[in-house]
Amino acid sequence: MPMDIVDYEIFGDDMQYVxxxxxxxxxxxxxxxxxxxxxxGIEMDTVFGDGSTQQxxxxxxxxxxxxxxxxxESLFTTIFHNESAGKRRVAFAAPYPGKIIPVHLAELxxxxxxxxxxxxxxxxxxxxxxxxxxxxxxxxxxxEGFIMQRLDGDGLVFVHAGGTLMARDLAPGERLRVDxxxxxxxxxSVDFDIQYVGKLKSALFSGEGLFFATLTGPGRVWLQSxxxxxxxxxxxxxxxxxxxxxxxxxxxxxxxxGLLDGDNN
Amino acid sequence: xxxxxxxxxxxxxxxxxLFGCGTPPTGEEAQLTFWSSQVEVRSARGxxxxxxxxxxxREVVSAEAGLELSWDARGGSCALQVxxxxxxxxxxxxxxxxxxxxxxxxxxxxxxxxxxxxxxxxLLGLFVLLPVLALLAxxxxxxxxxxxxxGRIPVAREQQLGRQVxxxxxxxxxxxxxxxxxxxxxxxxxRLTRESRFRYEFHVxxxxxxxxxxxxxxxxxxxxxxxxxTRSPDELAGVLAHEVQHVELRHGLKGLVKQLGLRGLxxxxxxxxxxxxxxxxAVQLGSLRFSRAAELQADAGGFDALVARxxxxxxxxxxxxxxxxxxxxxxPPWLSSHPTSAERQQALQARLEGLEPAPGR
Numbered sequence: 001m002p003m004d005i006v007d008y009e010i011f012g013d014d015m016q017y018v019x020x021x022x023x024x025x026x027x028x029x030x031x032x033x034x035x036x037x038x039x040x041g042i043e044m045d046t047v048f049g050d051g052s053t054q055q056x057x058x059x060x061x062x063x064x065x066x067x068x069x070x071x072x073e074s075l076f077t078t079i080f081h082n083e084s085a086g087k088r089r090v091a092f093a094a095p096y097p098g099k100i101i102p103v104h105l106a107e108l109x110x111x112x113x114x115x116x117x118x119x120x121x122x123x124x125x126x127x128x129x130x131x132x133x134x135x136x137x138x139x140x141x142x143x144e145g146f147i148m149q150r151l152d153g154d155g156l157v158f159v160h161a162g163g164t165l166m167a168r169d170l171a172p173g174e175r176l177r178v179d180x181x182x183x184x185x186x187x188x189s190v191d192f193d194i195q196y197v198g199k200l201k202s203a204l205f206s207g208e209g210l211f212f213a214t215l216t217g218p219g220r221v222w223l224q225s226x227x228x229x230x231x232x233x234x235x236x237x238x239x240x241x242x243x244x245x246x247x248x249x250x251x252x253x254x255x256x257x258g259l260l261d262g263d264n265n
Numbered sequence: 266x267x268x269x270x271x272x273x274x275x276x277x278x279x280x281x282x283l284f285g286c287g288t289p290p291t292g293e294e295a296q297l298t299f300w301s302s303q304v305e306v307r308s309a310r311g312x313x314x315x316x317x318x319x320x321x322x323r324e325v326v327s328a329e330a331g332l333e334l335s336w337d338a339r340g341g342s343c344a345l346q347v348x349x350x351x352x353x354x355x356x357x358x359x360x361x362x363x364x365x366x367x368x369x370x371x372x373x374x375x376x377x378x379x380x381x382x383x384x385x386x387x388l389l390g391l392f393v394l395l396p397v398l399a400l401l402a403x404x405x406x407x408x409x410x411x412x413x414x415x416g417r418i419p420v421a422r423e424q425q426l427g428r429q430v431x432x433x434x435x436x437x438x439x440x441x442x443x444x445x446x447x448x449x450x451x452x453x454x455x456r457l458t459r460e461s462r463f464r465y466e467f468h469v470x471x472x473x474x475x476x477x478x479x480x481x482x483x484x485x486x487x488x489x490x491x492x493x494x495t496r497s498p499d500e501l502a503g504v505l506a507h508e509v510q511h512v513e514l515r516h517g518l519k520g521l522v523k524q525l526g527l528r529g530l531x532x533x534x535x536x537x538x539x540x541x542x543x544x545x546x547a548v549q550l551g552s553l554r555f556s557r558a559a560e561l562q563a564d565a566g567g568f569d570a571l572v573a574r575x576x577x578x579x580x581x582x583x584x585x586x587x588x589x590x591x592x593x594x595x596x597p598p599w600l601s602s603h604p605t606s607a608e609r610q611q612a613l614q615a616r617l618e619g620l621e622p623a624p625g626r
Contacts, residue, residue, distance in 0.1 A: 107289070107291050108291050108292075109282050109291070109292060109294070111329075111348075113327055113328045113329070131328030131329055132328065133328055134326045134328060134329070134330050135326055136381065136382065136385050138326075148328050150328070150329075169290030169291070170290075171284075171285060171290075171341060171342070172284050172285045172335055172341070172342040172343060172344035173335065173342050173344070186327055187291060187292075187327075188327055188329055188331065188346075188348055189282060189284060189292060189325060189327070189331070189333075189344075189346045190327050191323075191325045191326055191327060192326065192327045192328065193326070216325075217284070218284030218285060218290075218292060218344050218346075219284065219290075219291060219292065220290055220291050
């Protein structure tokens with residue numbers, strides 16, 4: 001099935017949203033809860049599964065829904081279709097600070113493998129599936145777990161991750177060592193493995209953990225600079241309510257400064 | 266398709282994706298055909314023929330497993346990748362590629378990784394199964410294990426526990442501070458427990474339900490309903506002797522240890538600690554239920570104690586007869602968790618017959 005071709009525009013710097021323009025009759029699928037606004041004439045429809053037409057029958061639908069559950073997505077997908085006579089826009093917002101990147105599946109050979117939970121929205125016809133990590137070591141120590149998301153189709157998908165997102169092209173055989181947890185998405189052609197940091201001293205004291213993720217080309221990979229889990233850990237460590245310690249931010253007044261700076265509750 | 270002049274193949278080309286060789290960084294579609302000594306790669310950029318001798322093979326794993334053939338060209342290295350299972354199988358079994366050392370290595374590593382996977386699955390299975398096995402073992406030997414653990418708990422500790430539970434229950438019980446029945450229960454109880462290591466306390470609660478219960482450490486509560494249902498002090502002594510045996514045999518403590526153990530195992534198994542154990546313990550003791558075996562044991566022990574203390578054991582036997590008649594459709598609470606009165610009466614009757622001629626009073 002040919003994908004709907006959608007025009008889009010991404011707004012914002014670090015807390016972005018993407019506005020997708022739908023021609024009459026076109027549709028986009030969005031992650032549940034990601035919709036930010038839509039214009040008149042766009043109808044919202046919630047379907048069980050991922051809304052792609054590949055899955056026939058009840059069993060196929062259940063299977064699709066089950067897959068979505070495993071990847072941490074909602075059971076239902078929302079389809080936004082333009083029922084009006086003109087072009088209409090619908091916007092999807094990223095759930096946490098980071099970047100939204102558009103990926104043309106056709107350019108990648110039809111398949112993108114990405115971190116679970118990173119899918120934001122796509123043209124109708126893209127199917128969301130799961131990809132099990134084949135390598136035990138990568139599943140355990142690769143930072144992305146055993147289950148990744150697999151997006152199939154030939155349309156446009158929008159993927160979101162934390163911090164700054166960087167796309168990198170790897171030549172055949174070119175290897176990149178990446179901090180585990182920073183891999184957002186990769187083309188199917190890229191080999192994803194882990195590697196022991198090499199020295200016991202580094203493993204213990206470098207703060208990089210025991211393993212690197214290694215990505216070997218050819219193909220394109222996307223990396224995030226700040227996995228949301230890392231940000232969350234920092235915030236919790238700092239949050240007094242969660243048992244953290246708020247530091248004086250260098251104020252001479254120290255604890256007293258907290259009384260004066262006005263952000264007490 | 267292509268000609269077969271040089272001993273090449275007339276097979277259908279294999280769909281692959283070509284990287285490097287001037288293609289875009291994300292590669293492009295290509296068709297792969299084998300000839301006797303070279304492979305033909307047909308893409309939008311044209312056709313190139315690569316000698317088999319310079320080909321390298323490698324497995325690519327990015328959640329999905331694929332096969333890559335790569336070679337060095339003038340503009341850098343090029344790679345062909347195949348991901349569909351059918352195409353991978355065709356490549357793997359291709360007579361020309363089978364000769365390649367890398368293919369042999371790939372096959373070997375595949376076998377190795379398969380072996381590893383088996384080991385990993387086995388370990389994982391064991392990991393999952395272990396708590397289940399522990400749970401089953403505990404369920405199977407629960408009474409024995411609980412008994413052994415309870416045996417290590419000092420009496421003072423048990424009494425403290427009993428008092429704590431009693432303090433919680435006290436408000437909901439209408440305890441009688443004085444009265445004939447209290448005096449009667451106390452005097453009978455003291456006679457039954459004279460040389461016990463436990464310090465007993467006997468209470469009478471105003472409640473029409475025919476019930477009596479014992480808490481760990483020696484607190485025994487008798488409902489007025491039960492006292493009214495007995496026709497002689499000997500019958501009441503029979504009930505008390507039974508309850509005293511629950512204390513002496515530490516049934517409450519054993520039951521508690523068993524419950525806590527199961528709960529702890531359940532928590533370890535499910536990762537759900539649900540509720541504080543101590544709070545649960547109080548609830549559990551408040552509505553103590555002993556096993557059938559424990560009840561029969563308490564009956565037998567009580568019977569012997571009655572005989573030893575000079576009570577008429579027939580009182581105990583008779584009381585079950587009274588109970589049986591009173592029971593009707595709904596048994597009184599004291600019996601609800603117990604074996605049937607008739608069954609117990611029979612067991613005691615047998616004991617009574619073993620005793621004849623009766624020791625008298």
